[in-house]
Structures are given as structure tokens and as C-alpha cells.
Amino acid sequence: MTGVRVLVGTRKGAFVLTADGTRQEWQVSGPHFAGWEMYHLKGSPADPDRLYASQSGGWFGQVIQRSDDGGATWNPVGNEFAYDGETGTHQWYDGSQRPWEFTRVWHLEPSLTDPDVVYAGIEDAALFRTVDGGQTWQELPGLRRHESGPSWQPGAGGMCLHTIVQDPRDAARLYVAISAAGAFRTDDAGKTWRPINKGLRSEGIPDADAEVGHCVHNLAMHPDRPDVLFMQKHWDVMRSDDGGESWHDIGGNLPTDFGFPIDVHAHEPDTVYVVPIKSDSEHYPLDGSLRVYRSRTGGGEWEPLTNGLPQEHCYVNVLRDAMAVDTLDDCGIYFGTTGGQVYASADAGEHWAPIVRDLPAVLSVEVQTLP
């Protein structure tokens, strides 16, 4: 029988949650890498036994872990992320220029076709790639060397490249998002990049319609319709129908359009999920009521999904990488909170139940659908 494996990164270790296809009974293993910040774990689409994990901490820096047996055992691989050539500078909070400096890996995106190829999004913002299963990492420097690079500046969480989306039609096309520079696209496998932020409007920057400087929080794509992108921005939920060339607002009737994650139903390219958060200064749900919002019209019209979620006294956040969907026939949706809960829905959001309630703050949630 098919099943799912949910990979959860937290502030103090990683957890692996497994269930059969009914997704009713769960086995919980962990903490793995106890005491470390686990920003992201993700499995290879080409080999479900191959997993990668970003392990980091203030004391001892960055470690990358790899599993070849579905998370039963792990081994550290290469952890050197050396910027290519001249490092250059970017804008710092006080307006001064500051050299790019590696802090941590925010996101690991395994190739769709090769388990040894993985993209890594790091802070200070740059894109790296391994082609040897994580033993060595090389920067794709065209992004950091974009002419706008010196004007990029960190958001509150640091200047991080946190989102990497691969076009399943064309391995040379990648999308990334950087806080707070915006979204970028390459059509030549990372050699050259251009900002794709036309239509974004951010009141918090001097030129609200600037080509770069937008705090994009997350991007999502359905593999059957790769020219359509969905974006959760700092404020605003956006959609592009032309591969990021232009964006339009699809916030519609959302009670607030601030938030972090955005995801798409596995079988319905027009069904989109967000978790509205009250504001950029109050990172918790409106009215203490945790609601996932779903649009079945590709945006614009949204409905709250609340069945099984706390509807009072709930003041958690859901971070940008902490939502995922499985690909079972009844699409499962998963998200983790800064309060340590991981919620699952086995029916596309109609009903929710916590898998676990008391983990450390959840940083990331990914799910693998197992044969």
C-alpha cells in the first residue's frame, strides 16, 4: 500500500512522520540531529530513499546531511559554500555596502531527475548546486552578479535565497526568490538571470513598483502548468500566467493577504492554499483562529478551512517552507507551526488533525509520497 513520509525541520532537530495511504495512524521518529536548527529537509523526486537535510547552528555553523535509505541513517556530506570569485557587496540595513558572507542553507531542492544533483539556496543570498550527491557545492554566480546585486538588502530574517522552483518541461529554467530582492528566473541553467517582479507593488520600499527590492515570501507551481506561478509576498498573494513576466493580485476576499507559505493541490492546478497571518508586525492568525484558505478558482475567491484547526487562542505562525502536499489520489495537505504542531488533512483541507502537537518550532515541512 502506498504511504507518505513527512520530513519536519524544527529549531531543535528533525522529525520523520510516516503513515500508510489512509494517513490516520502515524509513526514519529526523532529528534534527529537533536539540538540543531534544521532549516529544511527534502527527498529526491528521482529516488525517494535519497534525502538531504540542512543542519545548522550558531555555534558550529553549517552541516549538510544525506540519507540513502529513506532517513533510517544519515551521513554528513560537504558543507563548504564558497562564493565564486570576487565576493562583492550588497546593501546592509544602515545603507552601507557589506561583503556577501555565508550564514546558512535555507532550502535544498533536489533535481527532478538526478538524485545526485541538488540546488541550495543560502544566506547571504546565492544559489549553489552539487552534482555529486552533496560532496561538493559550486555557486551559480550569475545570480549574485546580477547588476542589481549591490542594491539587494536583507529582510528581518536575513538576506536569504529561500525558494527554488524547477520547470519540469525545461531543466534550464529555474525560479528563485530572495528576501528582500524579489523573484528571479534563468532560462540557461543558471548562467544568467533576470528579475521577474513586474506587477508587484510593495508599499514598504521607496519605489513601490521597483524592479527589485520586493520581499517575496514563497512561490509555487503545479507541474502540469509550469507557466502559472503563485506567490505569497510580504503582503499580497499574486499570480503569473506567463512564467513570471507579469503578476496580478489574486488576494480577493482573503481577510489578510500577509503570510508565508503558498502551495498548489497535487491534481487541481487551480486549487491554491495559503495561511493568512494578521500582519507583518503580528505574526499570528487573525482573531486567534487558525485558518487555511483555499481557492479553487486559481485565486480571487477563497474559502476558510477550519475543521479540526484551533479556532480560539491560537497565536502561532506558519513559516514559508512549512507547507506541503502529497500526490495520493485524495491529495493530502500538511503544515507545521511555530508552536510545534504539524497538521495533516487527507482530504484536500476539508478535515484537519494534528500528527504531533509539541515539537520545537517548525521551520519546514516536506512530504514524500511512497510507492
Add this chain to the structure above:
Amino acid sequence: MIRVALPAHLRTLARIGEREVSLELDGTATIAAVLDALEARYPMLRGTMRDHATRKRRAFVRFFACERDLSHDSPDDPLPAAVVSGSEPLLVVGAMAGG
């Protein structure tokens, strides 16, 4: 023989069961030479105590020995005689910060 005591997180990462590691060094015993030998035996420790490229000590890592903080000394300074003789360990410490 030089004795090096590593913090728990690094022992776990390198799968070292004992609190201390014993190292034989060629040449002058310095912090840099100890770290070179540690990283050669346990490659997964590269980058965890000092930067890969600059070799600069990570901010929240400290080196103590003989009731002294050696962290701000040059990594190429000779280690105290008691450490070189093995009567005292070199302590690699994760600073008391954060949590």
C-alpha cells in the same frame, strides 16, 4: 600525545564515543596544528570550529587549557607545555550563549 576534549554536538557529528580525542602531532603543537589533525581524522568537523577558507575561529567556539582562554591568541602560538605533554587537555568549547 595531545588530548582534545570536544563539545557534545561535535562528538555526535563525528561519532566520537569518548569525551576526549588523542592526537599525535608532527612539529610544533599549536591550535592550528590540532585543528588540522582533527579535521584530517574527522572530515565532517571541517567548517564547524573555524571557517573553511579564512581559518578564522567561529565566533561561538572557544579554546581553553590550563584554566586559560587561548581563543584570542594566535592559532600558531605554541600550546602550553602541560597540553603538549598530555597532562592537561585542550578544551574546545561551545560558548554559553543562545540555546
